[in-house]
Amino acid sequence: MARTVTTQRKSINTLAAWSVGLLIFFPILWTILTSFKSEATAIADPPVFLAFDWTMENYSAVFERSNYMRFLWNSVVIAGGSTLLGIIIAVPAAWSMAFVPSKRTKDILLWMLSTKMLPAVGVLYPIYLIFIKLGLLDTKVGLTIVLMLINLPIIVWMLYTYFREIPGEILEAARMDGATLREEIFYVLTPMAIPGIASTVLLNVILAWNEAFWTLNLTAAKAAPLTAFIASYSSPEGLFYAKLSAASTMAIAPILILGWFSQKQLVSGLTFGAVK
Amino acid sequence: MATQHSRSAARLMMAPAVILLLGWMLVPLAMTLLFSFKKYLPLRGGDLGWVGFDNYVRFVTSSAFWPSILTTLIIVGGVLIITVVFGVLLAILLNQPMWGQGIVRILVIAPFFVMPTVSALVWKNMFMDPVNGLFAHLWKLFGAVPVEWLSQASMTSIIIIVSWQWLPFATLILLTAIQSLDSEQLEAAEMDGAPPLARFGFITLPHLGRALTIVILIQTIFLLAIFAEIFVTTGGAFGTRTLSYLIFQRVLESQNIGLGSAGGIYAVILANIIAVFLMRIVGKNLD
Numbered sequence: 289m290a291r292t293v294t295t296q297r298k299s300i301n302t303l304a305a306w307s308v309g310l311l312i313f314f315p316i317l318w319t320i321l322t323s324f325k326s327e328a329t330a331i332a333d334p335p336v337f338l339a340f341d342w343t344m345e346n347y348s349a350v351f352e353r354s355n356y357m358r359f360l361w362n363s364v365v366i367a368g369g370s371t372l373l374g375i376i377i378a379v380p381a382a383w384s385m386a387f388v389p390s391k392r393t394k395d396i397l398l399w400m401l402s403t404k405m406l407p408a409v410g411v412l413y414p415i416y417l418i419f420i421k422l423g424l425l426d427t428k429v430g431l432t433i434v435l436m437l438i439n440l441p442i443i444v445w446m447l448y449t450y451f452r453e454i455p456g457e458i459l460e461a462a463r464m465d466g467a468t469l470r471e472e473i474f475y476v477l478t479p480m481a482i483p484g485i486a487s488t489v490l491l492n493v494i495l496a497w498n499e500a501f502w503t504l505n506l507t508a509a510k511a512a513p514l515t516a517f518i519a520s521y522s523s524p525e526g527l528f529y530a531k532l533s534a535a536s537t538m539a540i541a542p543i544l545i546l547g548w549f550s551q552k553q554l555v556s557g558l559t560f561g562a563v564k
Numbered sequence: 565m566a567t568q569h570s571r572s573a574a575r576l577m578m579a580p581a582v583i584l585l586l587g588w589m590l591v592p593l594a595m596t597l598l599f600s601f602k603k604y605l606p607l608r609g610g611d612l613g614w615v616g617f618d619n620y621v622r623f624v625t626s627s628a629f630w631p632s633i634l635t636t637l638i639i640v641g642g643v644l645i646i647t648v649v650f651g652v653l654l655a656i657l658l659n660q661p662m663w664g665q666g667i668v669r670i671l672v673i674a675p676f677f678v679m680p681t682v683s684a685l686v687w688k689n690m691f692m693d694p695v696n697g698l699f700a701h702l703w704k705l706f707g708a709v710p711v712e713w714l715s716q717a718s719m720t721s722i723i724i725i726v727s728w729q730w731l732p733f734a735t736l737i738l739l740t741a742i743q744s745l746d747s748e749q750l751e752a753a754e755m756d757g758a759p760p761l762a763r764f765g766f767i768t769l770p771h772l773g774r775a776l777t778i779v780i781l782i783q784t785i786f787l788l789a790i791f792a793e794i795f796v797t798t799g800g801a802f803g804t805r806t807l808s809y810l811i812f813q814r815v816l817e818s819q820n821i822g823l824g825s826a827g828g829i830y831a832v833i834l835a836n837i838i839a840v841f842l843m844r845i846v847g848k849n850l851d
Contacts, residue, residue, distance in 0.1 A: 302662040308654060309671035312731065316674050318698070319686050331696040334705075381581035384574035396582065398843050403589045404785050405835045409808045410828025411592035413599065413821050418592070437588045444581055498679040500792035505816075515792070518681045522796055529690055536682045547677045548670055555673075555736055 316540075323347070323533035330529035346534035353531075354517060356538060363513035363542075365428050366503070367496035370435035371489055374443045377436075379485070382447035383477075387456065397448065400441040408438075408501050419506060426508045434506065435496045442495070443488055450484025487553045490546075494554075497543050514539040593832070600825035607819045619826035628810055633834070636806040639723060640787045644780060646727040651734030651779065652772070656764075658735070659742045669736075676732040680792035687725045688714060688797045718802035725793055730786075734779045741775035742768065781842055788835060807831050 310317075322330050324342045350356060385393045415434070416425070424430030454477065462476045500515045507516055518539045521532050547554055600619055603612040623629060658668060675683065691697050692713035700710035713721040745768060753763050791808060798804045800813060811831060815824035 298661050298663070301657070301660040302664065305657050305660070305662050305668045306664070308657065309668040312728070313671040313674050315683070315686055315691065315728070316678065318690060322690065333696075333701065335698060335701055377580050377584065380577035384577040388570050388574035390571070390574075396578070400581070400585055401781075401785075402839045402843060403585050405788060405839045406589060406593070407808055407811070407828065407831035407835055408789055409791070409811045409815070410825075410831045411596055412812070413815050413824065414592035414595035417595070437584060440581060440585060494677060498677075500680045501789065504681075504792065504795070515679050515681050518679065518685065519792075519796065522685060529696070532685060532689060536686055539682050540678050543679075544674065544677045547673065551666075551670060551673070555669075555740065 316544075319533045319536050321533075322529055323537045325530050325533075327528055327530045330533070346530045347538070349531055350535045350538065354520065354535075356517065359512060359514050359517035360538075360542070362428060362507075362511055363497055363515075366431050366435060366511075366513055367493050369428070369432040370439065370496050371443075371492040373432065373436045374440050374492060375447075375485065375489060378440060378443040378447055382444050382451050385444075385448050386451035386454070387459070397445060400444055404438065404441050412505060416506070425506060426510050426512075428511045431503060431506055431511055431513075434502050435499055438499070438502070439492050439495055443492055446488045446491070447481075447484065450488070451481060453484075454480050483553065486550075490550055490554050494543055494547065596825045596828045596832075598825075599821050600829050602822045604821040604825075605819060606821060615822065619822045620829070623814075623823055623826045623830065628805060631803065632805050632807045632810040635719070635804060636788070636808070636834075638719060639726065639790070639806060640784060642719075642723040643726045643730060643787055644783060646723065647730045647734040647783065648776065648779060650727075650731055651738050652769075654731070654735045655738035655742050656768070658739050669739075672735055673732045675728050676730075678729065680729065680790070681796055683729055684725060684793045684796035687721075687728070692721055714798055715802050718798055718804045722793060722797065722804050725797070726787065726790060729793075730783055733783070737775050737779050738772060741772050745771050777845060780845075784838065784842060788838070807834065 321337070323346055324344070325336070325340050326343055326345070329336055329340045385397065419425040419430055422430075424433075458476060458480075459472060462472050467476065497513075498515070500519075503513050503515045504519060507513070518535055521535050601614055601616060603615045603618070604610070605612065654672065658665065658672070662668070689697070691699050694700055694710045694712040697710075697713075699713065703710045711717060749767055750763055753767060758766070789808065790806070791812070794800060794804055794806065794809050800809045805813070807827070808831060811824050811827040814820050814827055818824075
């Protein structure tokens with residue numbers, strides 16, 4: 289029997305949840321609002337919330353100051369490329385772990401995850417040297433490879449937990465009906481695995497998009513993504529709040545919109561497939 | 565059911581991922597280990613030969629070493645406590661019947677999408693700035709003297725910023741776990757007269773064990789590596805120098821590769837201690 293809820297109780301819940309939600313969201317909201325103010329209004333005392341002259345001047349100033357489109361393009365290529373590459377390498381691995389498990393499967397998974405705990409800064413200089421040797425410094429290819437490697441353990445782990453949910457009996461049934469391995473993979477497994485792969489892709493695009501150690505340290509001018517674009521607005525330009533806000537809004541907008549539209553897959557992705 | 569044939573096929577399918585990660589782990593680590601026994605100053609003479617354990621001794625005896633370990637543990641521990649406690653509370657709140665649950669969830673997830681450099685800059689300038697920040701306005705409104713957040717309360721500030729970024733993650737995982745809790749069990753307990761706190765402690769909390777494990781594991785991995793939040797806000801000043809940041813300064817700012825590499829090896833050891841500890845808990849809870 290479902291519990292009946294009084295309207296009064298529901299109202300209190302709604303009020304509390306909305307207050308907390310808005311409080312958590314407030315820094316982002318404030319940044320977006322400030323990006324439409326003039327610099328003088330942005331630091332007005334007391335602060336102005338909505339009643340100001342909305343202006344687009346900060347956005348055009350940011351466009352003039354830096355080549356936003358190039359940073360954006362670099363972010364798209366690096367985040368997309370590293371995720372795609374990671375999926376291609378991780379799918380067979382996760383597949384075999386889920387369907388042909390051995391005694392060591394769990395150890396291998398935990399070992400993979402533990403490589404993520406290695407402090408990046410400890411290997412910064414060696415990677416830097418290797419990158420110079422191979423001509424990869426400040427290139428999108430180099431950064432794509434590094435981000436693929438640092439996210440690979442998470443991709444494998446997530447795919448493994450999703451694949452494990454697919455019942456083996458279905459495969460056996462397909463086999464008995466005379467399906468070849470290829471048919472089995474394309475017509476039986478893939479359709480069932482698509483939602484899991486989609487969630488994995490989504491979460492990893494976000495992680496790669498927001499990665500801010502390797503992207504700051506291995507790029508200069510050519511391959512710098514949006515994380516570096518925004519770091520260049522650190523002091524002293526940071527004092528220009530409205531322009532800083534416009535640049536910030538432009539840096540987070542693509543992923544914020546992507547995340548909101550794909551909320552459902554993302555929530556399941558965020559739990560790394562491990563919580564139901 | 566697995567045949568010999570499918571087993572070797574499985575090994576073959578796993579090979580690329582395993583080999584790549586092994587290479588990614590071992591090659592740079594071996595180089596770091598090598599450099600750590602050398603006097604290596606790229607801008608002042610380059611490779612100046614072997615020095616034994618000198619770098620290791622110098623790194624540990626430097627006055628910055630133990631504070632940096634402590635800073636690292638405080639940041640990781642502080643953020644974990646805040647995100648787990650508030651994550652559980654928020655998850656319970658969001659699980660209650662209400663209007664516009666979907667929208668509230670969108671609002672709560674949002675900080676997770678914000679890149680660390682942006683959130684650090686926004687918090688630093690627009691909230692924590694002692695003159696123009698919103699907090700300063702708020703303090704003045706109540707007649708208090710504005711706090712110089714990033715110098716006077718630097719650790720608190722960093723923990724606030726990082727907790728804001730990770731609270732959505734904890735909340736969502738815990739919310740998903742709570743939603744799978746059998747509500748009849750809770751109702752039965754309620755009818756039997758169990759008070760809310762007992763219902764939480766004996767039914768809800770044990771049910772969350774696995775989700776909490778995931779939250780702690782994943783967050784620890786990412787929190788040990790935080791960089792941009794410190795780089796953009798304090799630059800390691802005012803007692804916010806974590807072990808990672810200390811090594812970063814040795815390698816990039818002083819260009820002392822030998823010393824930085826020795827620090828890197830210490831960081832690897834620290835990470836391993838924490839990893840063994842975590843993996844033991846996770847290995848038990850994950851199945």
